[in-house]
Amino acid sequence: MIACAHAQRLLPLLYDGELESPLRRELSRHVTDCSVCTRTVALLNRSQELLCQTIDDHIDDVDFSGFWQGVEAKLSQPPPFWRTRVSGWRESWLAFWSWRTPVWATAMAVIVLAAVQFLLPPSPQEQVTKSLVSENNQAQIESLSTSNPVLVWNEPTHHATVIWVGDESMEEQR
Amino acid sequence: MKSSPALFACVFGALLWATVVYAGEMVELRIETVLASNDSPYFDTRLEDIWRQVSSTPYNSYRLMQEERRKVEWGNQVDFSLPGGRVLQVVPKHFASERIALQVMIMEGAPPTPLMKTALSIKNHGTLFFGGRRHQDGTLIIRIGAATDE
Ligand SMILES: [Zn+2]
Numbered sequence: 001m002i003a004c005a006h007a008q009r010l011l012p013l014l015y016d017g018e019l020e021s022p023l024r025r026e027l028s029r030h031v032t033d034c035s036v037c038t039r040t041v042a043l044l045n046r047s048q049e050l051l052c053q054t055i056d057d058h059i060d061d062v063d064f065s066g067f068w069q070g071v072e073a074k075l076s077q078p079p080p081f082w083r084t085r086v087s088g089w090r091e092s093w094l095a096f097w098s099w100r101t102p103v104w105a106t107a108m109a110v111i112v113l114a115a116v117q118f119l120l121p122p123s124p125q126e127q128v129t130k131s132l133v134s135e136n137n138q139a140q141i142e143s144l145s146t147s148n149p150v151l152v153w154n155e156p157t158h159h160a161t162v163i164w165v166g167d168e169s170m171e172e173q174r
Numbered sequence: 175m176k177s178s179p180a181l182f183a184c185v186f187g188a189l190l191w192a193t194v195v196y197a198g199e200m201v202e203l204r205i206e207t208v209l210a211s212n213d214s215p216y217f218d219t220r221l222e223d224i225w226r227q228v229s230s231t232p233y234n235s236y237r238l239m240q241e242e243r244r245k246v247e248w249g250n251q252v253d254f255s256l257p258g259g260r261v262l263q264v265v266p267k268h269f270a271s272e273r274i275a276l277q278v279m280i281m282e283g284a285p286p287t288p289l290m291k292t293a294l295s296i297k298n299h300g301t302l303f304f305g306g307r308r309h310q311d312g313t314l315i316i317r318i319g320a321a322t323d324e
Binding site for chain 2: 158
Protein backbone atom coordinates (compact mmCIF):
# COMPACT_ATOMS: atom_id res chain seq x y z
CA MET A 1 0.00 0.00 0.00
CA ILE A 2 1.28 3.41 -0.94
CA ALA A 3 0.84 6.25 1.55
CA CYS A 4 -1.15 9.25 0.31
CA ALA A 5 1.64 11.72 1.13
CA HIS A 6 4.07 9.63 -0.87
CA ALA A 7 1.54 9.31 -3.70
CA GLN A 8 1.15 13.09 -3.82
CA ARG A 9 4.90 13.49 -4.43
CA LEU A 10 4.82 10.90 -7.22
CA LEU A 11 1.73 12.18 -9.04
CA PRO A 12 3.59 14.68 -11.29
CA LEU A 13 5.87 11.83 -12.39
CA LEU A 14 2.87 9.59 -13.06
CA TYR A 15 1.27 12.37 -15.01
CA ASP A 16 4.39 12.82 -17.15
CA GLY A 17 4.63 9.06 -17.76
CA GLU A 18 7.94 8.84 -15.93
CA LEU A 19 7.19 5.96 -13.56
CA GLU A 20 8.17 2.33 -14.00
CA SER A 21 5.42 -0.23 -14.36
CA PRO A 22 4.95 -1.75 -10.86
CA LEU A 23 4.97 1.66 -9.17
CA ARG A 24 2.75 3.14 -11.87
CA ARG A 25 0.16 0.37 -11.34
CA GLU A 26 0.24 0.75 -7.57
CA LEU A 27 -0.10 4.52 -7.79
CA SER A 28 -2.94 4.34 -10.33
CA ARG A 29 -4.78 1.97 -8.00
CA HIS A 30 -4.31 4.41 -5.14
CA VAL A 31 -5.60 7.34 -7.20
CA THR A 32 -8.85 5.56 -8.11
CA ASP A 33 -9.50 4.88 -4.40
CA CYS A 34 -8.36 8.29 -3.08
CA SER A 35 -10.39 11.46 -3.53
CA VAL A 36 -7.44 13.72 -2.60
CA CYS A 37 -5.19 12.25 -5.29
CA THR A 38 -8.03 12.21 -7.82
CA ARG A 39 -8.45 15.94 -7.22
CA THR A 40 -4.68 16.49 -7.65
CA VAL A 41 -4.72 14.65 -10.97
CA ALA A 42 -7.67 16.77 -12.10
CA LEU A 43 -5.70 19.90 -11.13
CA LEU A 44 -2.67 18.69 -13.09
CA ASN A 45 -4.93 18.12 -16.11
CA ARG A 46 -6.40 21.57 -15.79
CA SER A 47 -3.03 23.32 -15.43
CA GLN A 48 -1.71 21.39 -18.43
CA GLU A 49 -4.69 22.58 -20.46
CA LEU A 50 -4.17 26.17 -19.35
CA LEU A 51 -0.47 26.00 -20.13
CA CYS A 52 -1.05 24.62 -23.63
CA GLN A 53 -3.75 27.20 -24.25
CA THR A 54 -1.49 30.05 -23.08
CA ILE A 55 1.38 28.86 -25.26
CA ASP A 56 -0.92 28.51 -28.26
CA ASP A 57 -2.28 32.01 -27.66
CA HIS A 58 1.15 33.63 -27.47
CA ILE A 59 3.34 31.59 -29.79
CA ASP A 60 2.65 33.91 -32.72
CA ASP A 61 3.70 36.94 -30.70
CA VAL A 62 7.19 35.58 -29.93
CA ASP A 63 9.96 37.13 -32.01
CA PHE A 64 12.41 34.43 -33.06
CA SER A 65 14.33 36.61 -35.51
CA GLY A 66 17.39 37.01 -33.21
CA PHE A 67 17.28 33.45 -31.92
CA TRP A 68 20.15 31.93 -33.94
CA GLN A 69 22.37 34.95 -33.50
CA GLY A 70 21.88 34.48 -29.75
CA VAL A 71 22.78 30.80 -29.95
CA GLU A 72 25.86 31.56 -32.05
CA ALA A 73 26.97 34.26 -29.62
CA LYS A 74 26.66 31.78 -26.74
CA LEU A 75 28.64 29.17 -28.66
CA SER A 76 31.51 31.56 -29.33
CA GLN A 77 31.87 32.45 -25.64
CA PRO A 78 35.01 31.02 -23.92
CA PRO A 79 34.51 27.93 -21.74
CA PRO A 80 33.49 28.74 -18.17
CA PHE A 81 35.88 29.02 -15.26
CA TRP A 82 36.47 25.54 -13.83
CA ARG A 83 34.50 26.13 -10.65
CA THR A 84 31.46 27.10 -12.65
CA ARG A 85 31.93 23.89 -14.59
CA VAL A 86 32.23 21.83 -11.43
CA SER A 87 29.14 23.43 -9.90
CA GLY A 88 27.37 22.87 -13.22
CA TRP A 89 28.17 19.19 -12.95
CA ARG A 90 26.98 19.16 -9.37
CA GLU A 91 23.66 20.74 -10.29
CA SER A 92 23.08 18.35 -13.14
CA TRP A 93 24.08 15.50 -10.82
CA LEU A 94 21.46 16.57 -8.27
CA ALA A 95 18.88 16.99 -10.99
CA PHE A 96 19.49 13.43 -12.17
CA TRP A 97 18.44 12.01 -8.79
CA SER A 98 14.92 13.20 -9.37
CA TRP A 99 14.81 11.44 -12.73
CA ARG A 100 13.74 7.90 -13.39
CA THR A 101 16.35 5.20 -12.99
CA PRO A 102 17.45 4.44 -16.59
CA VAL A 103 17.85 8.13 -17.37
CA TRP A 104 20.07 8.97 -14.45
CA ALA A 105 21.95 5.72 -14.70
CA THR A 106 22.87 6.54 -18.29
CA ALA A 107 23.57 10.17 -17.46
CA MET A 108 25.69 9.12 -14.49
CA ALA A 109 27.71 6.82 -16.70
CA VAL A 110 28.28 9.69 -19.13
CA ILE A 111 29.32 12.03 -16.30
CA VAL A 112 31.64 9.43 -14.80
CA LEU A 113 33.24 8.84 -18.20
CA ALA A 114 33.65 12.57 -18.73
CA ALA A 115 35.10 12.99 -15.24
CA VAL A 116 37.44 10.04 -15.74
CA GLN A 117 38.70 11.55 -18.95
CA PHE A 118 39.10 14.97 -17.35
CA LEU A 119 40.54 14.02 -13.98
CA LEU A 120 42.37 10.74 -14.10
CA PRO A 121 46.02 10.61 -15.10
CA PRO A 122 46.39 9.88 -18.79
CA SER A 123 48.72 7.03 -19.73
CA PRO A 124 52.34 8.15 -19.23
CA GLN A 125 53.56 10.80 -21.64
CA GLU A 126 50.24 10.81 -23.43
CA GLN A 127 49.96 13.93 -25.50
CA VAL A 128 46.99 16.11 -24.77
CA THR A 129 46.86 18.50 -27.64
CA LYS A 130 44.46 21.35 -27.68
CA SER A 131 44.44 24.88 -28.81
CA LEU A 132 42.67 27.35 -26.58
CA VAL A 133 41.46 30.44 -28.31
CA SER A 134 43.24 33.31 -26.73
CA GLU A 135 41.52 36.30 -25.30
CA ASN A 136 43.49 38.97 -23.48
CA ASN A 137 45.79 37.15 -21.04
CA GLN A 138 44.72 33.62 -21.85
CA ALA A 139 47.49 31.24 -22.91
CA GLN A 140 47.26 29.43 -26.22
CA ILE A 141 48.22 25.86 -25.41
CA GLU A 142 49.66 23.92 -28.33
CA SER A 143 50.54 20.77 -26.42
CA LEU A 144 50.60 19.55 -22.85
CA SER A 145 51.91 16.23 -21.63
CA THR A 146 52.06 14.81 -18.14
CA SER A 147 51.24 11.51 -16.50
CA ASN A 148 49.62 13.33 -13.55
CA PRO A 149 46.07 14.65 -13.21
CA VAL A 150 45.96 18.12 -14.72
CA LEU A 151 43.40 20.93 -14.60
CA VAL A 152 43.52 24.01 -16.80
CA TRP A 153 41.46 27.10 -16.16
CA ASN A 154 41.62 30.86 -16.50
CA GLU A 155 41.64 32.96 -13.37
CA PRO A 156 38.59 35.22 -13.39
CA THR A 157 40.07 38.72 -13.12
CA HIS A 158 42.95 38.82 -15.63
CA HIS A 159 42.07 35.60 -17.47
CA ALA A 160 45.63 34.36 -17.00
CA THR A 161 45.81 30.64 -17.55
CA VAL A 162 46.42 28.34 -14.60
CA ILE A 163 47.82 24.86 -15.22
CA TRP A 164 47.36 22.74 -12.13
CA VAL A 165 49.43 19.57 -12.09
CA GLY A 166 48.16 17.59 -9.14
CA ASP A 167 48.95 14.25 -7.64
CA GLU A 168 46.81 11.23 -6.82
CA SER A 169 45.28 12.99 -3.82
CA MET A 170 43.91 15.78 -6.04
CA GLU A 171 40.63 14.02 -6.55
CA GLU A 172 40.19 13.51 -2.81
CA GLN A 173 40.58 17.25 -2.22
CA ARG A 174 37.91 18.10 -4.73
CA MET B 175 67.53 40.84 -3.34
CA LYS B 176 64.30 39.55 -1.91
CA SER B 177 64.45 41.97 0.98
CA SER B 178 64.91 45.00 -1.25
CA PRO B 179 62.77 44.83 -4.35
CA ALA B 180 63.08 48.60 -4.94
CA LEU B 181 66.88 48.44 -5.07
CA PHE B 182 66.62 45.37 -7.26
CA ALA B 183 64.26 47.21 -9.60
CA CYS B 184 66.74 50.14 -9.86
CA VAL B 185 69.68 47.85 -10.56
CA PHE B 186 67.60 45.93 -13.03
CA GLY B 187 66.45 49.14 -14.72
CA ALA B 188 70.08 50.28 -15.10
CA LEU B 189 71.04 46.91 -16.56
CA LEU B 190 68.13 47.13 -18.90
CA TRP B 191 69.36 50.51 -20.18
CA ALA B 192 72.87 49.18 -20.54
CA THR B 193 71.68 46.33 -22.71
CA VAL B 194 69.13 48.33 -24.66
CA VAL B 195 71.02 47.67 -27.91
CA TYR B 196 70.28 43.97 -27.58
CA ALA B 197 66.83 44.39 -26.15
CA GLY B 198 65.08 43.53 -29.37
CA GLU B 199 66.76 40.11 -29.53
CA MET B 200 66.16 39.21 -25.92
CA VAL B 201 63.21 38.17 -23.85
CA GLU B 202 62.88 38.73 -20.14
CA LEU B 203 61.55 35.86 -18.06
CA ARG B 204 60.28 36.41 -14.57
CA ILE B 205 59.59 33.50 -12.24
CA GLU B 206 57.87 33.94 -8.89
CA THR B 207 57.25 31.00 -6.60
CA VAL B 208 54.56 31.20 -3.94
CA LEU B 209 53.88 28.67 -1.20
CA ALA B 210 50.14 28.52 -0.66
CA SER B 211 48.85 26.72 2.40
CA ASN B 212 46.07 26.64 4.93
CA ASP B 213 48.29 27.73 7.80
CA SER B 214 47.25 30.70 9.87
CA PRO B 215 46.21 33.46 7.44
CA TYR B 216 49.26 35.15 5.99
CA PHE B 217 49.64 37.39 3.03
CA ASP B 218 52.98 38.52 1.67
CA THR B 219 52.70 42.22 0.79
CA ARG B 220 55.08 41.64 -2.14
CA LEU B 221 52.31 39.57 -3.69
CA GLU B 222 49.92 42.49 -4.07
CA ASP B 223 49.50 42.08 -7.82
CA ILE B 224 49.61 38.28 -7.82
CA TRP B 225 47.01 38.20 -5.09
CA ARG B 226 44.10 39.19 -7.29
CA GLN B 227 45.12 36.38 -9.60
CA VAL B 228 45.74 33.60 -7.10
CA SER B 229 42.86 34.45 -4.77
CA SER B 230 40.73 32.01 -6.74
CA THR B 231 42.73 29.18 -5.18
CA PRO B 232 41.38 27.88 -1.87
CA TYR B 233 44.22 28.76 0.53
CA ASN B 234 44.51 31.34 3.25
CA SER B 235 48.28 31.76 3.43
CA TYR B 236 50.48 32.93 0.55
CA ARG B 237 54.25 33.34 0.96
CA LEU B 238 56.63 34.46 -1.76
CA MET B 239 59.46 31.92 -1.61
CA GLN B 240 61.61 33.13 -4.47
CA GLU B 241 61.67 35.54 -7.36
CA GLU B 242 64.03 35.50 -10.30
CA ARG B 243 64.34 37.47 -13.54
CA ARG B 244 66.53 36.56 -16.46
CA LYS B 245 67.06 37.97 -19.89
CA VAL B 246 67.67 35.32 -22.48
CA GLU B 247 68.07 35.00 -26.21
CA TRP B 248 65.35 33.41 -28.26
CA GLY B 249 65.74 29.66 -28.51
CA ASN B 250 67.99 29.38 -25.45
CA GLN B 251 67.00 27.18 -22.55
CA VAL B 252 66.94 28.63 -19.03
CA ASP B 253 66.79 26.50 -15.90
CA PHE B 254 65.23 27.92 -12.76
CA SER B 255 65.61 26.06 -9.48
CA LEU B 256 62.35 25.59 -7.63
CA PRO B 257 61.80 24.51 -4.01
CA GLY B 258 62.07 20.80 -3.29
CA GLY B 259 64.83 20.18 -5.83
CA ARG B 260 62.47 20.85 -8.72
CA VAL B 261 63.64 22.47 -11.91
CA LEU B 262 61.68 24.71 -14.22
CA GLN B 263 63.03 24.74 -17.77
CA VAL B 264 61.84 27.50 -20.06
CA VAL B 265 62.72 27.99 -23.72
CA PRO B 266 61.38 31.20 -25.29
CA LYS B 267 60.76 30.05 -28.86
CA HIS B 268 59.68 33.07 -30.86
CA PHE B 269 57.61 36.24 -30.92
CA ALA B 270 54.69 36.56 -33.34
CA SER B 271 51.37 38.41 -33.36
CA GLU B 272 52.22 40.12 -30.06
CA ARG B 273 52.57 36.71 -28.43
CA ILE B 274 55.56 34.97 -26.92
CA ALA B 275 55.81 31.26 -27.61
CA LEU B 276 57.30 29.27 -24.74
CA GLN B 277 58.25 25.70 -24.11
CA VAL B 278 57.97 24.92 -20.42
CA MET B 279 59.01 21.79 -18.57
CA ILE B 280 58.80 21.07 -14.85
CA MET B 281 61.09 18.36 -13.51
CA GLU B 282 61.09 16.84 -10.07
CA GLY B 283 62.56 13.96 -8.10
CA ALA B 284 66.13 12.82 -7.71
CA PRO B 285 67.49 12.81 -10.32
CA PRO B 286 64.96 15.30 -11.77
CA THR B 287 62.66 13.67 -14.31
CA PRO B 288 60.03 15.44 -16.44
CA LEU B 289 56.73 15.93 -14.64
CA MET B 290 54.99 18.11 -17.18
CA LYS B 291 55.90 19.53 -20.53
CA THR B 292 53.93 22.10 -22.50
CA ALA B 293 54.27 24.32 -25.54
CA LEU B 294 52.16 27.45 -25.42
CA SER B 295 52.10 31.15 -26.06
CA ILE B 296 51.19 34.09 -23.86
CA LYS B 297 50.77 37.69 -24.80
CA ASN B 298 53.76 40.02 -24.47
CA HIS B 299 54.06 41.13 -20.80
CA GLY B 300 51.54 38.43 -19.95
CA THR B 301 51.65 35.82 -17.22
CA LEU B 302 50.89 32.17 -16.73
CA PHE B 303 50.49 30.05 -13.60
CA PHE B 304 51.56 26.55 -12.73
CA GLY B 305 50.42 25.03 -9.49
CA GLY B 306 49.57 21.90 -7.62
CA ARG B 307 52.91 20.50 -6.46
CA ARG B 308 53.07 19.75 -2.75
CA HIS B 309 55.86 21.35 -0.77
CA GLN B 310 56.23 21.20 3.01
CA ASP B 311 52.65 21.56 4.21
CA GLY B 312 51.49 23.65 1.31
CA THR B 313 51.23 23.81 -2.45
CA LEU B 314 53.52 25.63 -4.86
CA ILE B 315 52.12 28.22 -7.24
CA ILE B 316 54.57 29.45 -9.86
CA ARG B 317 53.97 32.54 -11.94
CA ILE B 318 55.87 32.87 -15.19
CA GLY B 319 56.01 36.24 -16.88
CA ALA B 320 57.59 36.98 -20.25
CA ALA B 321 58.26 40.30 -21.94
CA THR B 322 60.13 41.54 -24.97
CA ASP B 323 60.66 44.97 -26.50
CA GLU B 324 60.34 43.71 -30.07
ZN1 LIG C 1 -4.03 9.83 -2.07
